Amino acid sequence: MINLKTIFAATVLGFGLAGAAIAQESAATEDDTITKQHWSFAGPFGTFDQNQLQRGFQVFKEVCSNxxxxxxxxxxxxxxxxxPSFSAAQVKALAASYEIEDPTADGGKRPGLASDNWPSxxxxxxxARDANGGALPPDMSVLAKARSVEDKFPNWLFNYFTTYAEGGPDYIHAxxxxxxxxxxxxxxxxxGKHYNKYFPGHxxxxxxxLSDGQVQYVAGADGATVPLTVDQYSKDVGAFLMWMAEPHLDSNKAAGFRVLTFLILFAVLMWLVKQRLWRKVEH
Amino acid sequence: MSSHESTYVPSHPVAKWIEDRLPVMGFAKSTLIDYPTPKNLNYWWTFGGILAFMLGVQIVTGIVLAMHYTPNAALAFDSVEAIKRDVNGGRLIQAVHSTGASMFFFAVYIHIFRGLYFGSYKAPREILWILGVIIYLLMMATAFMGYVLPWGQMSFWAAAVITNIFAAIPVIGDPILQLLRGGFAVDNPTLNRFFSLHYLLPFIIAAVVVLHIWALHVPGNNNPIGVEVKDKRDTVPFHPFYTMKDLFAIVVFCIPFAWFAFFAPDIFGHADNYIMANPLVTPPHIVPEWYFLPFYAILRAIDFNFIIDSKLLGVIFFGGSILILFFVPWLDTSKVRSGTFRPAFKWFYWLFVVNFLLLMWYGAQEPALQVIGPFTVADVSKLSVVYYFAYFIVILPLLGRFEKPRPLPNSISESVLSKPAPATT
Incomplete structure (x- = not known):
């Protein structure tokens, strides 16, 4: 059916095309290719770093959300x-520090509750445009998934095996x-515009x-500190934005691991039964 | 439904009473259990069962999603996000449904290409094949409309671009366009009717699938050597042999499916679809989902006027590239079904497969991208379009006359026995 010769021919053809594509693309390479970062939540076993999310939230709250x-x-x-797993009391106090527009409340405003959404x-x-020189700051709810890093052929093929889905945080960091x-x-x-080498159109x-030292992180319980640099802030806020866009990522990946383990074991059992059943049939 | 007599003998008096009035159990036994199936089917044949499974998955997850979805242009985007964030298990249900569409198409392409290689469309299975092409068309319509429902930027602009294709049809194009959109532009009425049709079409697909299986059970399965079943020794009962093999294949198919649904639910999608639809902002690259790319490449390759306007010509090629599948049973003139015994056909077939993948790649690229030397995607994709059509219109009809097929085995049993004996386990 599919003999070796055809597979060989297809492979040669495939590599030929890949080669042509790479050759043509490497000619167009500029130094504005985005460097992929290491993210704790990357890959099938990735999970969010709770401390990083708390730091990222601090950056979001003090800088972005303005x-x-x-x-x-x-x-x-x-x-x-x-x-970020703040305590319920922390969240309650945080929400109460914000005023929420509520037409049913006295004076149209009331202190926030944990069930409220983040006030705009x-x-x-x-x-928003008037306050920002005509530009609209995009909503950040799912921003980390609305941005991506374009991988060139054939690199994107590998993404299906590495489950690369961190293009958004990579872009934000860059x-x-x-x-x-x-x-x-x-x-x-x-x-009124600013030059950014990674922004489309620049x-x-x-x-x-962000600037170095702008956000004051408190030291962790064990006294651990992280550098107060733009690089660190942008990693933290990138992680936080990814969590905001995909809040169930940890539990999904954990469930995925259990489901895949089951499926693989089940497939082995099914194969053994199938082999046993077909053993007596010449086919 | 099947051409053979039922062997079902009800033992319980109640079962007998029912069977005398509605012989549903006997029918089920003859079609799902006794159905004689060629014993030499390989794993490419398991994709029929996989497709039935996928249709079930899409319908079940889709019904649950519809319970939480709001088909309103102002609310749709946030309602899909609400499903992912606040519905119990919603992230998974949505992920299974959206990656499920890709898995469904992956399986249907394997199924179609299997049919093309083994000549499963040849007499007496023409109607079986035609029903399959109808299912494929319905799947495309359903998937396209489903992609519009999250009302992201790609949803919106895909709806705008694809509905606009119909405007190229002379005279009736504009009325069709307005009927599809429910107005002059893609807006809330478009979303509403797409939601309604997206819910309706899967059940029509299910109905055509019943006809497809009915048409399968009349002549029985084709098989890898393409020689019809001669006697009972060539077949095994569907159950337990193929139920077991198909279920095994379905479980294996679920492994990559789960991989994507759990670990990379957005990998088949486009980042722009996480931006809410905005009629005033056109995304820099509007690309359809991967399973439409080959046809999108064909549509774009026709960028020149030839007697008629390029827009209409593109639409004719675009539509023709799918509709031509209806005529394959009569375009292929070879008396030999299976590609295994057709030495020249094999080369053209695999070139067709590579060409199809190339078209898929072209569909995702900018037309001005240079591929080889000064030649751009727009240039080289024309070659691929030529080969796509030449395969059906020139190669298949002529091969039947000029190709000298290898000798066929007399029967399935003979071909099985002539194989080197497998190591006994």
């Missing part, structure tokens, strides 16, 4: 397993570290949001 909304995030999510910094899209001031001499930077409305 301009970006995250309307799908509820305060209660922050206490759920697989996330601007009432309308127009308000973007945070991709600002260049001044812009390259040959680049016409529009008024002219981004968002000024560099």
């Amino acid at each position: 301009c970006h909304s995250a309307h799908l995030l509820a305060f209660r999510n922050l206490a759920e397993p697989g996330g 910094p601007f009432a309308t899209e127009q308000d 973007l945070m570290n991709g600002y260049e001031d001044p812009a390259p001499a040959d680049f016409q930077l529009p008024e 002219a981004i409305g968002m000024p560099p949001p």
